[in-house]
Each structure stands twice: as structure tokens, then as C-alpha cells.
Amino acid sequence: MLVVRGVEKHFGATHALTGVDLTVAAGEVHAVLGENGAGKSTLMNVLCGAFPADAGTVTLGGARYAPADPDAAFRAGVAIVHQELSLCPRLTVEENLLLGDESTRAGFLDRRRLRERAAAALARVGSTTPLDARALDLSPAAQQLVEIARALVRGEPRLLILDEPTSSLGADDAERLFALIGELSRAGIAILYVSHFLEEVKRVAQRFTVLRDGATVGTGAVAETSIDAMVTQMAGRRVEELFPRSEHPRGEPLLVVEALSGSDKPLAASLVVHRGEVLGIAGLVGAGRTELLRVVFGLDRVVSGEVRVGAWRGPRSPRDALDHGVGLLSEDRKGEGLAQGLSLAENLALSRLPSFVRGASLRATAQRWVERLGIRAGSVDAPVSELSGGNQQKVALARLLHHDVDVLLLDEPTRGIDVRSKAAIYAEIDALARAGKAIVLVSSFLPELLGVCDRVAVMCRGRLGEARPIAEWTEHAILKEAVGA
Amino acid sequence: KKSGTGTLKIAVVPKGTTHEFWKAVHAGADKAGKEAAVEVIWKGPLKEDDLKQQIEVVQSFTAQGVNGIVLAPLSDKALGASVKGAVAAKIPVVIFDSDLQGQDHTSFVATDNRAAGRLAGDHLAKALGGKGKVVVLRYQEGSASTANREEGFLEAIKKSTGITVVSENQYGGATTESALKTSENLLSAQNAATGGVDGIFTPNESTTFGMLLALQKAGLAGKLKLCGFDASDKLVAALEKGEIEALVLQDPFKIGYLAVKTMVAHLRGTPVEKRIDTGAKLVTKDNLSSKEVQDVLHPPS
Amino acid sequence: MKALLAKKWFGPLVALVVVYAIFLVLRPETFGRAATLLTMSQQTVVVAIAAVGATLVIVSGGIDLSVGSSVALTSVVVAKLLVRGHGPLVAALGGCLVATLCGALGGALVARLKMLPFIVTLGSMSILRGAAKGLANEQKIDAPARGLETLLQPAAGSLRPPTGVFLAIAVAVLAALLLSSTRFGRHVFAVGSNERTARLCGVPVERVKIGVYAIAGLLAGLAGVLEFSMLTVGDPTTAVGLELEVIAAVVIGGASLSGGEGSILGAMIGAFLMTVIKTGATHMGLPNWVQEIVTGGIILVASGLDRLRRGSATS
Amino acid sequence: MKALLAKKWFGPLVALVVVYAIFLVLRPETFGRAATLLTMSQQTVVVAIAAVGATLVIVSGGIDLSVGSSVALTSVVVAKLLVRGHGPLVAALGGCLVATLCGALGGALVARLKMLPFIVTLGSMSILRGAAKGLANEQKIDAPARGLETLLQPAAGSLRPPTGVFLAIAVAVLAALLLSSTRFGRHVFAVGSNERTARLCGVPVERVKIGVYAIAGLLAGLAGVLEFSMLTVGDPTTAVGLELEVIAAVVIGGASLSGGEGSILGAMIGAFLMTVIKTGATHMGLPNWVQEIVTGGIILVASGLDRLRRGSATS
Numbered sequence A: 001m002l003v004v005r006g007v008e009k010h011f012g013a014t015h016a017l018t019g020v021d022l023t024v025a026a027g028e029v030h031a032v033l034g035e036n037g038a039g040k041s042t043l044m045n046v047l048c049g050a051f052p053a054d055a056g057t058v059t060l061g062g063a064r065y066a067p068a069d070p071d072a073a074f075r076a077g078v079a080i081v082h083q084e085l086s087l088c089p090r091l092t093v094e095e096n097l098l099l100g101d102e103s104t105r106a107g108f109l110d111r112r113r114l115r116e117r118a119a120a121a122l123a124r125v126g127s128t129t130p131l132d133a134r135a136l137d138l139s140p141a142a143q144q145l146v147e148i149a150r151a152l153v154r155g156e157p158r159l160l161i162l163d164e165p166t167s168s169l170g171a172d173d174a175e176r177l178f179a180l181i182g183e184l185s186r187a188g189i190a191i192l193y194v195s196h197f198l199e200e201v202k203r204v205a206q207r208f209t210v211l212r213d214g215a216t217v218g219t220g221a222v223a224e225t226s227i228d229a230m231v232t233q234m235a236g237r238r239v240e241e242l243f244p245r246s247e248h249p250r251g252e253p254l255l256v257v258e259a260l261s262g263s264d265k266p267l268a269a270s271l272v273v274h275r276g277e278v279l280g281i282a283g284l285v286g287a288g289r290t291e292l293l294r295v296v297f298g299l300d301r302v303v304s305g306e307v308r309v310g311a312w313r314g315p316r317s318p319r320d321a322l323d324h325g326v327g328l329l330s331e332d333r334k335g336e337g338l339a340q341g342l343s344l345a346e347n348l349a350l351s352r353l354p355s356f357v358r359g360a361s362l363r364a365t366a367q368r369w370v371e372r373l374g375i376r377a378g379s380v381d382a383p384v385s386e387l388s389g390g391n392q393q394k395v396a397l398a399r400l401l402h403h404d405v406d407v408l409l410l411d412e413p414t415r416g417i418d419v420r421s422k423a424a425i426y427a428e429i430d431a432l433a434r435a436g437k438a439i440v441l442v443s444s445f446l447p448e449l450l451g452v453c454d455r456v457a458v459m460c461r462g463r464l465g466e467a468r469p470i471a472e473w474t475e476h477a478i479l480k481e482a483v484g485a
Numbered sequence B: 001k002k003s004g005t006g007t008l009k010i011a012v013v014p015k016g017t018t019h020e021f022w023k024a025v026h027a028g029a030d031k032a033g034k035e036a037a038v039e040v041i042w043k044g045p046l047k048e049d050d051l052k053q054q055i056e057v058v059q060s061f062t063a064q065g066v067n068g069i070v071l072a073p074l075s076d077k078a079l080g081a082s083v084k085g086a087v088a089a090k091i092p093v094v095i096f097d098s099d100l101q102g103q104d105h106t107s108f109v110a111t112d113n114r115a116a117g118r119l120a121g122d123h124l125a126k127a128l129g130g131k132g133k134v135v136v137l138r139y140q141e142g143s144a145s146t147a148n149r150e151e152g153f154l155e156a157i158k159k160s161t162g163i164t165v166v167s168e169n170q171y172g173g174a175t176t177e178s179a180l181k182t183s184e185n186l187l188s189a190q191n192a193a194t195g196g197v198d199g200i201f202t203p204n205e206s207t208t209f210g211m212l213l214a215l216q217k218a219g220l221a222g223k224l225k226l227c228g229f230d231a232s233d234k235l236v237a238a239l240e241k242g243e244i245e246a247l248v249l250q251d252p253f254k255i256g257y258l259a260v261k262t263m264v265a266h267l268r269g270t271p272v273e274k275r276i277d278t279g280a281k282l283v284t285k286d287n288l289s290s291k292e293v294q295d296v297l298h299p300p301s
Numbered sequence C, D: 001m002k003a004l005l006a007k008k009w010f011g012p013l014v015a016l017v018v019v020y021a022i023f024l025v026l027r028p029e030t031f032g033r034a035a036t037l038l039t040m041s042q043q044t045v046v047v048a049i050a051a052v053g054a055t056l057v058i059v060s061g062g063i064d065l066s067v068g069s070s071v072a073l074t075s076v077v078v079a080k081l082l083v084r085g086h087g088p089l090v091a092a093l094g095g096c097l098v099a100t101l102c103g104a105l106g107g108a109l110v111a112r113l114k115m116l117p118f119i120v121t122l123g124s125m126s127i128l129r130g131a132a133k134g135l136a137n138e139q140k141i142d143a144p145a146r147g148l149e150t151l152l153q154p155a156a157g158s159l160r161p162p163t164g165v166f167l168a169i170a171v172a173v174l175a176a177l178l179l180s181s182t183r184f185g186r187h188v189f190a191v192g193s194n195e196r197t198a199r200l201c202g203v204p205v206e207r208v209k210i211g212v213y214a215i216a217g218l219l220a221g222l223a224g225v226l227e228f229s230m231l232t233v234g235d236p237t238t239a240v241g242l243e244l245e246v247i248a249a250v251v252i253g254g255a256s257l258s259g260g261e262g263s264i265l266g267a268m269i270g271a272f273l274m275t276v277i278k279t280g281a282t283h284m285g286l287p288n289w290v291q292e293i294v295t296g297g298i299i300l301v302a303s304g305l306d307r308l309r310r311g312s313a314t315s
């Protein structure tokens, strides 16, 4: 069905793809694996016509395939869901869904038909988002579903590309997506699936191809390969334990939140985090975990309640919070976490600039963090938008580490991060706890919560449940509390 | 540092370049230049009435080293320094059209604007029979020559106790378009259609034409007595039709001609007078066809 | 009702009504007359038509600084053609054609060379102004209007608005339909909202941009024809600064200069609001400088209140 | 070398050198004189100083349309104070103070009420112009310059640039340092690049914005003092349209109107480029309309080539 031979792509001096081979059969779900910056998204962008390959050949269904632009790719039957959310923020869901393929009658938009098509596509992915909502008012999960629906709205594609589709989805939505993938592959559609969740890959994919440094280094059947083996291929060496956990004795209470309410969520949330402790917060998408962290940090409006860190009483403003050792990692790295136009070095130091800034020292600092977190970047002076998704996430995290706060509020810190780097980040979190920091970890990835946290609390419809030691939780217990049962 | 080529280079700097008045000045200057066999460089500010750009043009000519500068200053004070600079660089300056403070320039060639304004005022007072309501649509804030005309007009009109000036604080602005809009609003605000206005004074071409258009649109042309300034084909045609009561004409051709002539005379060592008046004429339907008026309207070129 | 409140043009509409009412109370005898309303609508026509084009451009994420020059050039071209003995229709079409070509050319630079709209239209603003002056020999061109003048002149004494006013309304309605009910219109919003996404969704971004600038050029041309009809001369120095007035109307009407947002109705309200302020101030006999302060103040207060209203609505 | 090519101001610098060289070849006797260079640098001073402020504003993601009015108001205030018998220093400081306050006030509206910079400065453009005219009693104010005139006038015959030129250079250097090497400067970039990120990182977004507009006001004031020094009268109608010239200089110098990008050096090159074009055209004896066409053409060609160059560098 799809045969890729020796495809290369470079951006200036960066060689993103240096020789990719890939074969996908009709009706096959084919996983593309690789570490952050390996070139997965670049390959997908080449396949969907976003930019041309510099070398190599692609055939689709036996015919030579070299789309001049995305529209040509659509017409050839290739649909894609991009890694980064990319809706038009001010347009409605319906307008976004049918963008570029509007139905018209006598030159005018056929509104009824448009709504029907949009509604059908949304129903297919199980989204309940109203058609008239504006994209910028949607949560990342809702936007992701709209994007998936958009890939299907023009009719069944021959090849569907999904670039980390579940990174911002909750478990429920992900389940529905897996079911949909099964259905599509049974109908003979080839699917390219990019993900850092190897358990997911195990479930949905039949075959996989591993990229490293822009080249294919291996391919195989999923059923015959263990997760460990995949990881080893990706990294080029064995990766030790995923969740390194050391003894970090719990100290005195550091962050105290009392009956904190935001304008919508959270509702009278209270919690205490001690030094040397990692507190996990679980919940469904839309439960208000993000809002909780934002209110604590002083980014969102407080309606009532109080936050204390030592003698400091807040929340007041992010500046104030940062000055008193509280830092937040945003879940929305594209829209909020990073200033895409600024360089890696500038982004990294932004919250902690000296009165007089020396470019050289900024770069030196950035270089240190690049090495410490294994960030793949051409240069620390290049705009952060040129980094791969996972590497951007690392930069956002590095900023918090560099600021050296005592209380870290981490919202989905490993979103889009490869397995090896995840392990490194978990080790980092562990080390921070040992150093007496207090950490709040919001995550939709349960193994992560169970593997890293000392205590876990579950949030449901704006209300925060009681935080209990990790030993008292199972995945099942968390899910049960999350749905409010 | 006279340029070696022999022909004298004289820069003529008007206040603007697109009003018909300046076109006639240009023609006069060119004619004088041709007669005296000197090169006339005509260069005004890009935007009409832009003081700063005019200063820049004068500075630029000074730096370039022309032989003489003939200037119609947009401000009687602000151009002083640039003129001083030119004179210090051994470039003599003749001022024309509007006056300049100080003694640096060689000569001043112009109409007496205040007297010209009085001419219009006296005529309008007479035409109205010494009573009625009069509107003055001013030209632009800070323009000295038109302000003098406006003051001269007011001075004369206020001598008639039967006449009240009902509006004198509106400015028409630099273009016909802005003058037209202001005129329309002014006419309706003063109830011109129902006898709220009897006479109007406008101090230059663009305000006169804008006001004329407004009157024509409101169907009031000819019913009110409009005294304007300067001439263009459309204004003269309106004068003939009786839509304009009177126009005060300066002789722009003569102004340009004399200004350059004066400069040439000075450069060639002939003594010139400090003040040269070029006069102004009041034109009505009656004397429109007279030879002296026709000479001003259609200068020999 | 809530839907109404959420409309971008609701704030400006309220401002318009309030300002109108204030002047009405202060000067009922003159400001309240039908003739005044008529004059105001006539005076708004040129800005309004140009603002329709500017709305498209701004919604698409661009900006057009050349509209004033384009209007002046058109008025000169029309006058030239009339002087040469062509009929009014030929003259008007000729003027519009020139303006459309200039717009499309600018659009091509923006779309194909990916030059910034601000710079492209700044350049063409200067070029078109120069061309107008050159073509007109740096003078106003007296031309026989051959009936074109009636576009913006009501039959004397009559209160029926002249053709130009209906023309402006027709243009606005058509453009509003274009924006809301055609594929092209949606693409304009999409390009302004997120150009990359639009491209990835197969929107012909370049063609959309060129189309938008060409339409804006055409409408600037139409505005130029009406400007000629108002002045009855081709004036190369007219409409200096019109671009700011036009952009102001569009922005006051709720458009965002970062693209993806804006409404024709809003722009029309914005354009009319400014005429009302100007006219009202003249009727009050306020000196020009007070007028300018009042105009600025109203712009600030109107959009400040709008901000406060929306702020309180969302939070 | 490659780093140099990547600089935003490299393209405009090449354009400047090329244009300068062309005029030098065409008019060596007059354009090549030191006096010409001196005159050009003097004539750039006002735009350059205002452009420094505008660069800050544009980098922060805003825009300032009020700079022309602010310059005019300052020139009037300075003249008024001199007429009242105050010394030159008091007059200059008084003028700058007024402009700074106006800037800060506008900044407060932008930052606190979240009003659009375009609308706020459009309003203040009108208000300040009106205030200038009112304060000046709708006339140019004749004032004893008391030495202020020497700021922009070289001693006759001397080729030493006047103080104003050095002042402009000093302002530019200080502002460049401010932008590149202080926390405030980096914050300005961050706010312009992504305001939400800036807030997340504890950047005091509101204070940064107010600061930026206040500095822009101060520099507009300084430009106004120099304008006075050039005119030696307080002129309420001066500097109409200066805002576009200033923004053009900044944008030609490589800034992006969507914020987060821009350089002081680039803006200075942009400002000087425009003076060179203007002066060169005068020396060539080109009529105004040709000059306008040439100016527009150079703007288009310079930035078009720049686009092509960068396009080929990245792909």
C-alpha cells in the first residue's frame, strides 16, 4: 500500500530525516516509534504534503506519490492528525471540521449539509462538542477529537496518519479512538500510528518501524517484540528501570491549600504537600486538575480560600508565587508553555533573568540543561518552534528546574516525551523529592502516577478527594473515584 | 562654491505644488528663468503645507550648494534658521508670497494679504447692503498668509454694524475634500437653507472650491454671496454664473516671475529693493472680461 | 438577546446610538433634520465602501495602507478619461480597473513573495500617490462630470438619498454575504485565524489573499469614483490619511488587527459613528481642536466601555 | 559571516548601502559632499528618536499611532514654556514630561483595560493633536529659542554634527542595551512573543506594557523637543503622518508587527534609508511625484529582495 524508500529531509543544517524506509500494507496499523527528535513528525509531514522530501521515493497503492501540497495529499486519500493542535482558534468547530472542503450549492454554503457532515464526523469519534463552539474555548482533549474527526470528514482515506493522537486525550476518549482505529483497519484503511505509549502500541498496532536520528533502524511485528526490545531499538542501548524510586523521607508540610475555589473549578479544594513528597492528582479530562494548579499558582482568579507556603499567603500573581518558590509547568506548551518565537535559551531563563542579561551566560546555562535533560536541539539560539514536540516539553520542564523552585506544580509533565527521557524525568523528580522539594503531579497516565507518587488524590467534577498513600491505590480504585462512583 | 558649469542654479521652494496658485507661480518662475538663462529648480514639500519638509528642502539645497534660493516660507519664523544657514553658506535668499522675520533675506516679493482680505471684506459688506449674517471658513491652523486674509476680512466686515459674523472658528483643512465636508456641516448647522447665512468668506482656492461645491449641492449657489480667493477654471465659471460673488486674485504668475527676476538681478550684482508688492485684484462678474483681469487669469507663458 | 450582546458590533452600535442621541438633545433644531441625516450618509459613503474592502483584508490577517492613494489615483483616472471624451461608464470602469489591478498586484506580492502587507501597501501608498500626481500633472483635473456627479448629489431640495448611498449599502450587503455564506468567505476567516492550519487543510491561501486584495482594490476604486463624483474634479492630493480613518472604522466595528475576526456591519457602524461625531461637533459650533479631542475621547470611551462590558460578561 | 546574514537588519543595511551608492554615482558633486551627509543625519534625528520608542512598542506586540501628535504637542508645550520665560532646560523637560505622561496613560489603558493599542493610540492621536491646537490657540507659537535651536543646527559652516545627532545616537545605543541586556528588555520580547508565556513565567506583563508606552512617550517628547529646535516655533500642525514614517522605519528594519521581533539598529537603518531616498531625489532634481514613486519602489524592492534572500537561506 505505502512504500517509503530512502526519504531524506533537512532544515538548513539540521538533518531531520537521513534515510527512511517503511512499508505499510492495506488494513494494517503500523506504529512509527522513535525518541524525541528522531524525525517521526517530519516523516508524517512529508507524507501529508506539508513539505516536500529532499530525496527518496514514496509510492502509494503502487503509484508514485509526491503531493505538492496538503490538498493534493487529501485528494490522493491521505489524511493526517498532526501532533500539535492546529485548529483555527477563532473559527467554530463546524467551520474547522470542513475547512477546505465546504459543501456549496449554487455557489453558496449549503449550511444543512455542512452541519450534517460535521455532526456525523464528530459522532464517529465520540465527541459531544457543540458545532458552534469556538475552537479557542475548547479543552485540548476536545480539540484533539475535533482534529481526528477532521481527518475523516472528507470520506474514508486510504491512509490515515495519527501523530500522538492520545497525548492529550483521557482514557475514555482514547478507548473510543482505539475502537475506531480497529474499525477503520478492518475496512482496509492503512494507519500510521505515532506514539510514545508503548502499551498502546502493543494494543492497536500489528507492525512497527523504529526511527533513530532520522533513519530507519528496525522494523518488526508487534506481537513478537517486547516493549523492552522496542525501547532498546529506539535508544540504541538498554534502558534501565522506568520508575526509579528511592527513599525520600517526608519532611514538614510546605504547600498548604485551604478550601480554594476558582470561578468555575476547583470547588473548595484542600491539600497539604510536604517536603520530600510527590503528590499525584488523578482525574478525568475536564475534572479541573489544570484549573486547580492554575489557581494555586495565581494565574486564574481566586474566588475564596487560601494558599500558604511557609509564611507566604497567596495566591496573588505568578510573579509572587515564583518569588516564593512555587512554579507551574503548563499543560499547553504551544499556546502558553513556551514563547515559540524566542530561542531555547531565552525561554529557559525567562522566569529567572538577572537585572543585566549577558547573552553568553544565558547560552551557557541553556547548554547545561540541554545536556542534562538530553534535549535535541541544533542550537540553543534557534527558535524553540524548530524543536520536536517532546524536546519542547523538556525545555518547559527545564525552565522550572532552572528556576529552582521549592514547590513544583507539574501538569502532564511527560506529555509527548519518549520512554528513555521519561525515565530520566522520573529520576529527576525523585531526586527533587530527595532534595526536599514538594511536588504536585497532575497526570492522566495512571502507571506514571502509581510509579512516581507518594500519595495520590483524585479529582472529580471540580472536587478534590482525599489524598491517600500510594499503597492504598490501584488503577481500578483511581478510575472508580474519578468517574464519581 | 559656484558650480563650474556657468549657468546659475536657482532653487524655488513653494509652499506646496498641487494648488493651481502654485502652478501659476511655477510658470512665472520658469519664464523668468528662461529669459535670464538660468536654471530654475522647482521643489516644494511632498505634502502640502508641511513645515518640516520645507525646512528639509531648504537645508538640502543649501547642502547641495545652489546659487540662490527663492522661498515662500510656511512660517515667518521657522524658516529663519534655515535661511540664515543658507546665507552663511553664501547662498542669497529671496522671500516671496509670505513674509519672513529677520533681515537675512535679500528681498521680499508678495501681495499684502491683509489688504487683500480687507478688499474682500469691504466688497462683501457692500454687496450685502451693510447687514446680514456672515460665515468665515478658515483655511488651516497656523497658516500665516491666509490668517492675515481672514483677519483683514474680519477687520473690514466688522466696520458694518449691521453685519454679524455667526461662525469664524471652523477650518476647512488642506484639501478640497475636507473643506467640502466642513462646509456642508457648517451650512446645515447655521441653517443656511432657511436664511441663516447671507455671506461667506473663504481665504484660498481649496476652501473656496469646497464651499462652492457644498453650496451647489445644497442648491444654495447664487443665493448666498460667496467671496473667495484665488482662481481656477471652475471658480471662474462659477463667478460667471453668479454662483460666486467675488474672487480676490493675486497675480501668482507675476509673483513667481518677479521673485526669480529679483534673485537673478541680485546675483548679477544689480541692487534690488527690499520689498516688492505684487498687488491683488477684486474680480466680480462685471470686471471679469477686462484685459487686466484676463492677463492675470491667463498669463502669457 | 444574549446572542446579540455577544456580537462584536453591538458595542459600537450602542456607542453610535448614544452619541447620536446626545447631539440630538443638544441641537435638536439643526441636528435632527432629515437633511442632516442625508448629508451624513453621503459623507460616509466613501469611507464606508473603502471600509468594506479593508474589512476583508483585515479579517484575512492583512492591512491596507494604500486605500487613500488608490482613491486619489482613481479620481484622477476617471477625470482623465472624461476629459478624453469617454462616457461616464467607461470612465468609472476604467478607474475601478486600475485600482483593482493595483490591489491584485499588491496581493500577489503579499501572497507569493510572502512580504508583509504593511510594507507592501506602504510602498504602494507612495507609488500610487506619486502616479496620481504625475498623471494629473500635479494639478486638479477639471473634467465634465457627465452625470457622474449625481452619484453623490441628491436632486436639490429632495430628501431621497443619491445613488451612491444605495450603492454603498448594496456593496456592504454583498460583502457580508460573501464573508458569511460562501466558501471564499470562510477561507478568508481561516487564513486570518491560522494561516498554517488553513494551508494544511487545503485552503488555497495564496489565491485567497490575492482575491482579498483585489476586491479591496476594486472597492477602493469604487470609492474613488464616488470621491470624484463628490469633488467633480480629479484631485491627486485628496484622501490623504483616509487609510487610517478606514482602518479605524473597521477596528471600532470589532475587527481584530491580528486577523480572523471582523464584521462588515461593524465596520459600517464604525464609519458612520465617525461621521456623526464630526458633524455633531460642527453643529455644536465647537472649534476644530475641541472636535478633535471629543472625537478621540469618544473612540476611547466607546471601546473602553465595550471592553469592560465584555470583560464582565466573560468572567 | 553567516550570523551576520541572519540578522534582521542585514537586508535593510544592504539596501541602504546600495541606494546610497547609486545616488553617489549619479550626483557625485553634490551628494558626495560632507555637508549633505551632515544635513541628512540632522533630518533623520526626529524620526530616529521616535522610531526607537516605536521599536519598543512594536516588539512588545503593540503599535503607537500617536507619535506625530505627541511630537506636535511637545513642540507647543516647549514653546509655551519658553514664552512664559522659563529656561530651555525647564521647557525641554516640561515637554518631555507631558509626552511621557500621555504615553503612560495610553499604556495603562492598553495594559489594565486590555484595550487594543491601535484603538487607544488612534484616540490619543486625535486628542493630543486637538490639545496641541487648543494650547497653541490654533497658531504657531513664536518663542525665543534660548539656545534650544542649536540642538539641531550646526554652527554655520562647521561640519561638526549638532548635539541632536549625538543625542539620537546615545538614545539608540541605550535603548539597544536596554532591549538586549536587561531583564526589562527581555521581558518586552517575551510579552510581544507570547503574552501568556510571559505571565506564566512571572513577567509583570502590565508593568512592562506601561513602561514601554511611557518610554515611547518620553522619546516622542524628546523628538518633539528636537522638532521644536528645528522649527524654532511651536507648531500644532507639525508631524502629521509621522507615525507612519516611524512605523515604516521600524518595520523596514526587520521588526514584526505581531510582536516579539525587532531591532533598534534596524529601525535606525530604516529611518536613515528613507532620508537618503528623499535627499537623493531632491539632488537629482526629480519632481515630487517621481520621488514618491521611487520611494515606494525602493521600499518594495528592498524588502522584496530581503524576503527572497531569506527564503532561499531557509529552504
Ligand SMILES: Nc1ncnc2c1ncn2[C@@H]1O[C@H](COP(=O)(O)OP(=O)(O)OP(=O)(O)O)[C@@H](O)[C@H]1O
Pocket: A011, A014, A015, A016, A034, A035, A036, A037, A038, A039, A040, A041, A042, A043, A083, A376, A377, A378, A385, A386, A387, A388, A389, A390, A391, A416, A418
Ligand atoms: N521547521 C524546522 N526547522 C528546523 N528544524 C526542525 C524543524 N522541524 C523539525 N526540526 C528538527 O527535526 C528533527 C526531527 O523533528 P520531529 O518533529 O520530526 O521529531 P519527532 O520524532 O516527531 O519527535 P517528538 O517525539 O518529540 O515529536 C528535530 O531535531 C527537530 O529539531
Ligand SMILES: Nc1ncnc2c1ncn2[C@@H]1O[C@H](COP(=O)(O)OP(=O)(O)OP(=O)(O)O)[C@@H](O)[C@H]1O
Pocket: A136, A137, A138, A139, A140, A141, A170, A283, A284, A285, A286, A287, A288, A289, A290, A291, A331, A412, A444
Ligand atoms: N469552556 C472552556 N473555555 C476555555 N477553556 C477551557 C474550557 N474548558 C476547558 N478549558 C481549558 O482546558 C484545559 C483542561 O480543562 P480542565 O482543567 O477542566 O481539565 P483537566 O482536569 O486539567 O484535564 P486534562 O489536564 O486531562 O485536560 C484547561 O486549561 C482549561 O482552562
Ligand SMILES: [Mg+2]
Pocket: A040, A041, A042, A083, A163, A388, A389, A390
Ligand atoms: Mg513529533
Ligand SMILES: [Mg+2]
Pocket: A289, A290, A291, A331, A411
Ligand atoms: Mg489539564
